[in-house]
Amino acid sequence: MGDEMPPNPRRATLATVAASAGVSVATVSKVLNGRSDVAPTTRSLVESLLQQHDYVARRSEATGGATIELEFDADINAYSTEIIQGAVDTGAEVGVGVVVSIRRGADRTSAWARGLVSVGRRAVIAVTAEMTARQLTALARANLPLVVVDPLNLPRTDVTSVGSTNFAGGLSATQHLLSLGHRRIAYLGGPATAACNQARMHGYRAAMEAAGAPVTPGYVREGHFLYNDGVELGAELLDLPQVPTAIFAGSDETALGIIEAARARGLRIPEDLSIVGFDDTQVARMGSPPLTTVRQPLREMGSVAMRTALRLAAGEKIDSHHVELATELVVRGSTAPAPAAAG
Structure with missing residues (x-):
């Protein structure tokens, strides 16, 4: 019952x-x-x-220094830096500081929430975080607004979140490969329970079904959107009896890992294997060849999350608890027509 308590209406x-x-x-x-x-x-x-009494001392009210906590639950990578840039730029525009931290889910306790308020945080932006009901209650009791970017889960419908059109992105990525004549297309994504991964995978499956292209058993794999997933799980895909001619990866990092696995097997990109990523981070543009990918407006997502957090901290009402920004397919050098011998 403790996890379902409403926010504390009166601060001690x-x-x-x-x-x-x-x-x-x-x-x-x-x-x-x-x-x-x-x-x-x-x-x-x-x-x-x-x-x-869940007492929290608001040190910021004495010092006048308002700050927003921007939390990640994994190490900073190319995806993270884009979100940070968007949030920091917006913070600079409005004179609000941004503190970046890495905190695993188990570290988010009542003491964590109280501690954030005591050092001046006015709101929390959690990126790709899995939030539990207990953690949401801790933030509510501390009267700390929360905005989740690219959420892995949404335990309550009233959790404010910012994401992108993941289903449409998965659909467009797969349709691009289908338009090049590929039919043996695999998907290597993120955690099975992640909402963004589910949407991308369903977009992939919808495109395959609409084209009458069956999904070969073993062609859908789950990872953590990391480079090593691409290397290891990509190798498993490329060692199947019926090797895919194209792979849609759930992140740019995963896609680059697949490229490495393909090179280790003497496969050429894109002549033998086409690859599409997701995010359009800097690593996509620096890849060899440059990566065809689905662009998430990551900096804009960071900016929108920042502005939303500030509105919530000011006690303003927001129009929607969930905002989705449009994705866009960016075609570069990692995709090409399917090999002539592919069936």
Whole structure:
């Protein structure tokens, strides 16, 4: 039942905690500031009540420094830097700081939420994060607005999120390969439970079905949108008895890994194998050959997330809890007509 509690409508004050403890407001303040002139038993009682009341000290209100927490649950990569750039640029325009951090899901606790507020955060932007009901409740109790970018899951329909038209992107990527005469097309995506991956995969399947091209058993694989997934799982695809002539990868990093797996097997890109990525990060343009990919407007997504977080922090209402920005196929050198011998 604790996970389903609504946001705390009234923030506890120093006076609330002091009254509960039977001490003065000054004593509670001393405990918060780590002063030593408080009896151990009193300190223990006050600390317990501070936690019980979910008290959060807003240091930013004293210093005037508003900041937004931009959190990632994995190491920073080419995808991440595009999101960061969009958020930072927007923050600079409006005079709001952005603090970038890496925090795994298990690290998001009530203490985490209270700590963010105590150091001046006004909202949290979580990128490709999997948020639990307990974590959402911790943020609500701390009165910290949340915006999720490219969410892996949406445990509640009222969670504000920013994404892209993943289904349309998967559809256009596969239709491009089909238009080049490919029929043996595989999909190597991300986690099975990730909403963005599901949408891209369904776009792929919809295009294949509309073209009457059956999906060969073993042609759909799940990874984590990483380069090593492309190397390892791409190798599995290329070692199948019926080798695909084209692969749609769920990220640019995965696509570059597939290219490496293909080269290790003496396959030429794109003469023997066509590859389409997803994201259009800098690595797509620097690939050899440059990567055909589905462009996500990543910087714009970071910017929209930032502006939305600031509106929520200001208590404004937003028109929609979920915003999807348009994707676009960008054709470069990693795709070509299917080999003449392919059936």
